[in-house]
Amino acid sequence: MSEWKRFVLDCRQNPKAGCTLCISGSEAEVLDAGEDHVVRKHGFQKSPALRSQLKQFLKEEAFAR
Numbered sequence: 001m002s003e004w005k006r007f008v009l010d011c012r013q014n015p016k017a018g019c020t021l022c023i024s025g026s027e028a029e030v031l032d033a034g035e036d037h038v039v040r041k042h043g044f045q046k047s048p049a050l051r052s053q054l055k056q057f058l059k060e061e062a063f064a065r
């Protein structure tokens with residue numbers, strides 16, 4: 001069931017950020033929240049390029065049944 005799919009964006013993937021935040025949710029939710037987070041906390045500029053960059057860091061969450 002694809003509606004159960006969640007994606008994880010883990011800031012620890014970028015050790016330079018020195019941040020341990022981990023966001024999970026649907027792909028769109030994680031991209032929205034992740035974009036806000038890196039803009040506010042890591043000084044990135046909001047742009048479509050940033051969004052596609054974040055997308056590359058998304059990992060599909062293992063779903064425990």
Ligand SMILES: [Zn+2]
Nearest residue numbers: 011017019021
């Ligand atoms: Zn962060």
